Amino acid sequence: MDWIHSLGLFFGSLIANTLASLSGGGAGLLQFPLLLFFGLPFSIALATHKVASVALGLGAAATHLKQKSFTLQEAAYITVIGSIGVVIGANLILKIPADLAERLLGMMILALGIYSHFKKQLGQQVKPIHRNWQGWLVGSLGLMFIGIINGSLTAGSGLLVTLFLVRWFGYSYKQAVALTMICVGFFWNGIGGIAIVQAGASIYWAWLPILLTASFLGGALGAYLSTRFSNKIIKQCFELLTLLVGLKLLV
Structure with missing residues (x-):
């Protein structure tokens, strides 16, 4: 890559x-299409994106851990349960029509963003619900x-986790975002990257330093x-991104 393309990849990934x-x-809304635009095949771009996204979770981890807005037990629960689905999804990606799956996911994400928009008080305060053994069991499913979606597709699974944690367990948006960044950004994507390589994909190592730094x-x-932002602003950012990701997956 020349320096112009390198800068484009860096700033696109940073944003x-x-x-x-x-x-x-x-x-994955912008980073994954960038990899395709610069010439990587689908499976190689997916594996490279998954590995690079680990740095996203690592970069966010220190700040969120200092806030102590969740327990290590909660993070371990989300990580372990979701990772099972991630491994399954990584092995399914080569066997299912990606276009159909991405369109269905796009419709789901759009619907969730619209739902969040009309639920004005959703995630504005911590309201613990379903935190008994029955709730944790249903939440595991x-x-x-x-996790299966995360392992098999490129964008949107983190948004699904964020809203699921808000809606099912009653976390605030700040708490849900923190848990998603650590559990999904670091652990799920790391495990997904390993699993998809074992399933037959390759990583384009030459671009990883740029992607890891930007992530x-x-x-x-x-x-x-x-x-620094309120739950209301984070909720609005979430809804905007669900709109963009949903439309990107549909078009």
Whole structure:
């Protein structure tokens, strides 16, 4: 790559990961299409994007852990349950029609964004619900399903996790975004990257330094902004990103 393309890849990835870290997902909205635009085949671009996204979670982790807005037990639960789905999804990606799956996901994300928009008080305050053994069990099924989406598709699964945590368990948007960045951004994407490589895809190592740097800086910047903004602003950013991601997957 010449320096112009390198700068384009860096700033595109930085913007995507900053928005994702602030809103709770959606880094693949811009980063993955950039990799395709610069010439990577689908499976190689997907594996490269998954590995680079690990730096997004790492960049956001330090800021969110300092806030102590969730327990390590909650993070471990989301990580372990979702990772099972991630491995399943990574092995399904080569066997299902990607276009159909992405359109269905796009419709789902759009619907969730619209739902959030009309639920004005959703995620504005912490309202713990479904945090008994029955609730955690049903929540496991939802998280595992989203994990399958994360392992097999390129964008949107973090947004699904964010809204699921808000709606099912009663977290605020700030808490949900923090959990999503650490559990999905770091652990799910890391496990997904390993699983998709084992399933037969390759990583384009030459671009990883640029992507890892931009993802880390974007994760750190977005996490910093999320601690400064109110739940209302984060909710609005989430809804905007669901609109963009949903339309991108549909078109």
